[in-house]
Amino acid sequence: MLLTSLLLIAGAVDGQPRVIIDTDLRSDVDDAGTLAMVNALADNGECDLIGVIASQTGPYIVGAINAINTWYGREDVPIGLNPIDDQRFDDHYAPAIGNPENFPSTQSNETAPESTTLYRRLLHESPDNSVKIVVIGGQTPIRLLLDSEADHEGDGSINMTGMELIEAKVSGLYLMAGNFENLEHAEHNIMLDLEASQRVANDWPGEIVYSGFEIGRPVITGGAMTNPEENPVAKAYELFPAGGRGNIAGSSSYDQTMAYYAIRGNMAGDVQLWDVSEPGTVSFPEGPTIFEPDPDGQHRYLIADAPFEYVAEVIEELMIQPPKAQAE
Numbered sequence: 001m002l003l004t005s006l007l008l009i010a011g012a013v014d015g016q017p018r019v020i021i022d023t024d025l026r027s028d029v030d031d032a033g034t035l036a037m038v039n040a041l042a043d044n045g046e047c048d049l050i051g052v053i054a055s056q057t058g059p060y061i062v063g064a065i066n067a068i069n070t071w072y073g074r075e076d077v078p079i080g081l082n083p084i085d086d087q088r089f090d091d092h093y094a095p096a097i098g099n100p101e102n103f104p105s106t107q108s109n110e111t112a113p114e115s116t117t118l119y120r121r122l123l124h125e126s127p128d129n130s131v132k133i134v135v136i137g138g139q140t141p142i143r144l145l146l147d148s149e150a151d152h153e154g155d156g157s158i159n160m161t162g163m164e165l166i167e168a169k170v171s172g173l174y175l176m177a178g179n180f181e182n183l184e185h186a187e188h189n190i191m192l193d194l195e196a197s198q199r200v201a202n203d204w205p206g207e208i209v210y211s212g213f214e215i216g217r218p219v220i221t222g223g224a225m226t227n228p229e230e231n232p233v234a235k236a237y238e239l240f241p242a243g244g245r246g247n248i249a250g251s252s253s254y255d256q257t258m259a260y261y262a263i264r265g266n267m268a269g270d271v272q273l274w275d276v277s278e279p280g281t282v283s284f285p286e287g288p289t290i291f292e293p294d295p296d297g298q299h300r301y302l303i304a305d306a307p308f309e310y311v312a313e314v315i316e317e318l319m320i321q322p323p324k325a326q327a328e
C-alpha cells in the first residue's frame, strides 16, 4: 500500500500512459472541464499528466491552466506556450482563474517555456513509445514540433528532429478535430490553423484518432460543478455564458470525449461509449473533413454508440471527483 502510494506520487507506475494535453483554453469551457477530468484520472492512477501546452495565448492563459493543476496538487506540471500569439476569441474565464490573487498559481506566461521547447524536452525525457498527445484546440504547436530541427534549443542536448522524437516516443496522437457526420462543416479546431491540420494529417509519423464535432456536441457536462469560490474549474463554468454569466451550467464536451478515449479507451466498465471506425486517411483540403477508407491507413475516428446522457454521466463523474489534494 505504502509502496503503491509512493509510486503514484512519483508518477512512475509502469504502463500508465504519459499524457500531454494541448489545449486552446480561453474561449470554450470544455478545455477547463477536460483538465479537471484528466487530473481526476491521474488521481486514480490511470495516467500521468506530464505536461500541458497552451495554443491560445492571452495574459492569463498559463496561470489559468496552472491554477487548475494546482487545485489537484499538480502545480509542478510544466506548461508550454505557443510562440505564435493567438488571441482571436473571447476570454471568458482565464483572466479570473489565472490571476493568482483569485486562485493559487505559480506559473505564468512570463515564466513558461515556448511550446516546442517543452514538447521536445518532455518527449526526450520519456521512455520509447510511452507518450500520448491529446490536442483539444488548434494544431499550430504540434505542427511546430513536427517541423522542429535537431538541437532546437541550441545547447546540443537533443540532437533529434521533431519527426524523430515523435517516431521514437509518441504512442498515439488524439485530435478533437473535424466533423465526420456533416461533410460540409469546416470544424472550428481545423479552421484555427487549416494549414497545420492538413500538414499533421499528411505527415504525422504514427496513428491518429479523431473525435469529431458530432461526438462531443450533444454530451452536456459541467452543470454539477460546485464550489466556484475555491475550485477554478467550477469558476470557469460559472463565468462561461452557457447558462448566463454567473450561473453554473452544462456545456458541450467536445474535448473531454477525446481525452477520455486517449486514456481509457472506448469503454466505461462494461458499456461501450463509442465505436471506432475502420482505418483510413483523413484530409481537410478546404476545411470540411474527408475520410477515405484504406486498410493501411493510420487514421480512425470515433462513432457515437452509447446514449449521450450516459456518456455525459461518465465524464461528469470524473469532472466532479474531489481532488486527492483537497482530501484531508
Ligand SMILES: [Ca+2]
Pocket (backbone or CB within 6 Å): 023, 024, 025, 028, 030, 031, 136, 137, 255
Ligand atoms: Ca478546446
